[in-house]
Amino acid sequence: MEDKILVSMCRVVLAGVCLLGCAQDDRAAASGEQDGTAGAAALDTDGPGERPDDEPIYTGGCDAIELAEPDSGAQLRMHVDVSAADEGEYCKLVVLQQDINLNGYDGLFTSGSHHANIYTTRYKGSLPTTTIYGARFPDAGEAHPCMTPEALWDTTGTIGFGRDVRRRDERPPAFPQDVAFKLEAGDVVLLNFHMINTTEEDISACFKVNLNSVPDEQVVHEAGMFFFYNPFITVPAAGTSTARQACPITQEVSLLNAFSHMHERGVGAQAYLYDGPSTASDSNEMMQLYDQHDWAEPRFELFGEGLQLRPGQFIDYRCDYLNPDDVDVAQGFASTDEMCQFIGMYYPRDPQMEACEQPLLIGTGNDDGAAYLDCSDANPTDGNAVYGAGHNPRRYAIQRCVTETCPGISAALSAHYACGQRGGTCDTEEAELLAARCD
Numbered sequence: 001m002e003d004k005i006l007v008s009m010c011r012v013v014l015a016g017v018c019l020l021g022c023a024q025d026d027r028a029a030a031s032g033e034q035d036g037t038a039g040a041a042a043l044d045t046d047g048p049g050e051r052p053d054d055e056p057i058y059t060g061g062c063d064a065i066e067l068a069e070p071d072s073g074a075q076l077r078m079h080v081d082v083s084a085a086d087e088g089e090y091c092k093l094v095v096l097q098q099d100i101n102l103n104g105y106d107g108l109f110t111s112g113s114h115h116a117n118i119y120t121t122r123y124k125g126s127l128p129t130t131t132i133y134g135a136r137f138p139d140a141g142e143a144h145p146c147m148t149p150e151a152l153w154d155t156t157g158t159i160g161f162g163r164d165v166r167r168r169d170e171r172p173p174a175f176p177q178d179v180a181f182k183l184e185a186g187d188v189v190l191l192n193f194h195m196i197n198t199t200e201e202d203i204s205a206c207f208k209v210n211l212n213s214v215p216d217e218q219v220v221h222e223a224g225m226f227f228f229y230n231p232f233i234t235v236p237a238a239g240t241s242t243a244r245q246a247c248p249i250t251q252e253v254s255l256l257n258a259f260s261h262m263h264e265r266g267v268g269a270q271a272y273l274y275d276g277p278s279t280a281s282d283s284n285e286m287m288q289l290y291d292q293h294d295w296a297e298p299r300f301e302l303f304g305e306g307l308q309l310r311p312g313q314f315i316d317y318r319c320d321y322l323n324p325d326d327v328d329v330a331q332g333f334a335s336t337d338e339m340c341q342f343i344g345m346y347y348p349r350d351p352q353m354e355a356c357e358q359p360l361l362i363g364t365g366n367d368d369g370a371a372y373l374d375c376s377d378a379n380p381t382d383g384n385a386v387y388g389a390g391h392n393p394r395r396y397a398i399q400r401c402v403t404e405t406c407p408g409i410s411a412a413l414s415a416h417y418a419c420g421q422r423g424g425t426c427d428t429e430e431a432e433l434l435a436a437r438c439d
Contacts, residue, residue, distance in 0.1 A: 043149035061204035073213035082197040089194040091146035100213040100259035102182035106210035107162030116162035116207040118157040157225040178220035224349030228342040233331035233404040235321040243340045246316040247356035253307025258344035266295035278316040317342035329395040334389035363405030369436030375401035406438035
């Protein structure tokens with residue numbers, strides 16, 4: 001396979017589908033930039049979760065949410081006005097004014113929110129003035145409607161989320177005391193807030209969050225973010241499919257949390273921990289790490305002080321799809337394409353491992369190595385052909401060469417792929433792949 005795909009390219013773009021009330025003529029009022037500085041570590045173990053029904057609705061905006069500014073770090077807030085019987089999802093980008101050793105967070109939002117999250121982005125130094133699709137956007141620092149954060153902005157992961165203000169007395173667990181996720185002055189973070197107004201009156205809503213920092217001398221382990229992205233997804237017209245890939249663990253780390261990302265045809269996402277390479281056999285499967293069936297609102301799986309992962313293990317992640325339309329769908333950057341990602345915070349950080357630079361490609365079809373090579377020869381490719389946005393029959397055909405292979409040839413297929421990534425001649429790898437059989 002001649003394509004020289006850099007998996008890190010896949011960090012650049014995600015996309016989403018519009019929710020009720022996020023039309024472009026919606027308006028959201030923004031108030032408050034970065035306030036103050038942050039303190040005690042906190043993590044929300046349950047996300048938005050269930051809310052008590054016997055307490056009043058809090059609708060007084062940010063003033064109604066009592067959250068003391070932290071001793072070290074930053075407090076961020078986003079205010080939106082939501083019309084009666086309306087629903088909307090909003091985003092706001094903020095430039096951090098100081099370095100933060102993120103050891104935890106504490107977020108509260110107005111009752112009625114579906115969720116409130118904090119994302120890291122690729123932006124640095126100033127707010128972006130264009131979206132990922134090149135559209136001019138001069139007011140990213142104000143609350144604005146967004147289909148999902150990834151539909152407009154270049155996000156790289158989620159570092160926290162909030163809970164209903166009526167759960168304000170809960171104390172979530174913290175990161176281990178000597179672990180921190182590094183944020184630098186000038187980094188741009190994104191606040192995301194989905195608010196539902198079930199009342200007959202307009203309301204003022206708010207998401208307020210503390211990013212809690214610890215001193216440099218307290219940090220022994222820097223946290224990183226797994227960002228595993230499968231570039232090979234094909235969902236046939238009026239059909240179903242599964243995309244599967246596995247990423248190796250190359251050093252001893254602790255996994256703190258996990259979540260997934262798909263688009264609207266996604267009907268399920270799972271991740272498993274294997275003791276060794278995952279193949280057609282599940283004999284070396286150790287445990288299920290993640291399971292969810294809501295593409296629009298993927299849940300967070302939290303592992304307390306951390307789940308220990310060892311060198312030689314693999315995280316095998318899969319996404320299931322149902323396509324009701326009469327057009328084939330491939331992996332791509334548009335909301336009409338599909339994605340399959342496994343994302344999770346871990347420590348200590350290893351930049352090469354977190355990008356899954358040596359993936360184990362696992363097809364879910366019946367083609368052997370010879371059939372793959374025939375398909376690849378018939379559909380020559382490069383990185384620009386594998387990645388893109390919108391319906392593209394050529395991109396579908398290229399990706400199908402991988403997705404239609406059987407799991408039994410994954411080792412030979414992956415070695416051939418890795419050789420192509422390095423720009424080698426790959427004669428040995430091609431011979432081994434040609435001889436690879438499905439049984």
